[in-house]
Amino acid sequence: MKALLFDLDGTLADTDPLHLLAWQEVLRPYGLAVDPRFYRERISGRLNPEIVRDLLGLEGKEAEELIEAKEALFRRLARDLRPTPGLPALLRFAEERGLAWGVVTNAPRENARHVLEALGLRPPLLVLAEEVGRGKPDPLPYRVALERLGLPPEEALAFEDSPSGVRSAVGAGIPTVGLLTGHLEEDLRASGARVVVRDFCDFIKKFNYHQK
Incomplete structure (x- = not known):
């Protein structure tokens, strides 16, 4: 080795609990309730564009804005790792x-x-x-x-x-x-x-x- x-x-x-919180916040307006199992099965380990395309059918500018909002929220949450x-x-x-x-x-x-x-x-x-x-x-x-x-x-x-x-x-x-x-x-x-x-x-x- x-x-x-x-x-x-x-x-x-x-960091997964923080990503979970961030996804819960940005997906709530779309009517999606993200619990730990949903996060584990549908979100964890995937690329952001794939996630929003799969869950919401979003691409282009709208998808980029949602991803940017989610990641900005994650960074605010992830201060004391x-x-x-x-x-x-x-x-x-x-x-x-x-x-x-x-x-x-x-x-x-x-x-x-x-x-x-x-x-x-x-x-x-x-x-x-x-x-x-x-x-x-x-x-x-x-x-x-x-x-x-x-x-x-x-x-x-x-x-x-x-x-x-x-x-x-x-x-x-x-x-x-x-x-x-x-x-x-x-x-x-x-x-x-x-x-x-x-x-x-x-x-x-x-x-x-x-x-x-």
């Missing part, structure tokens, strides 16, 4: 062993910048789906990450919290760990996650155990 690749929302930090338990220790582990690491996300650039700054993180590699042309669950974002690192997929390890993200990483051939921050274990495993953990503390315990 030479690199760790992380999803952003729901993986580096538990904390990293997922165990993340600092895992990143120290990576640094001590000379492992590369990066973030691969469907999040818009402004959101990614905001979340990473709030967490005090500066990933050496940042791959944005909106810049590579296709988002998760398409494997392209992870393939781009591997290309930029100059690594084959078996030398990387991905961390994802959604079935969409897991399918993206697995589609690129990367062994993938699923985090139980928002989705069910059976859904993550059905999407191809090799291991499912509560958080990075749980992963570190299991990793250390298997190393003995």
Whole structure:
């Protein structure tokens, strides 16, 4: 293993409750009631344009304005973020062993910048789906990450919290760990996650155990 690749929302930090609140607010005028199950099944892990097209049939300027309002609200809510338990220790582990690491996300650039700054993180590699042309669950974002690192997929390890993200990483051939921050274990495993953990503390315990 030479690199760790992380999803952003729901993986580096538990931002899903904030995204849920933001979507509830902007979709309420359209008569849509967004509960946690609806969010998990219809929104989580998808690109914004796909979400508003699927839910509301919106495209063009109206869709862009709705997305902008939702993301602005999310950034106002996401001011005091904390990293997922165990993340600092895992990143120290990576640094001590000379492992590369990066973030691969469907999040818009402004959101990614905001979340990473709030967490005090500066990933050496940042791959944005909106810049590579296709988002998760398409494997392209992870393939781009591997290309930029100059690594084959078996030398990387991905961390994802959604079935969409897991399918993206697995589609690129990367062994993938699923985090139980928002989705069910059976859904993550059905999407191809090799291991499912509560958080990075749980992963570190299991990793250390298997190393003995």
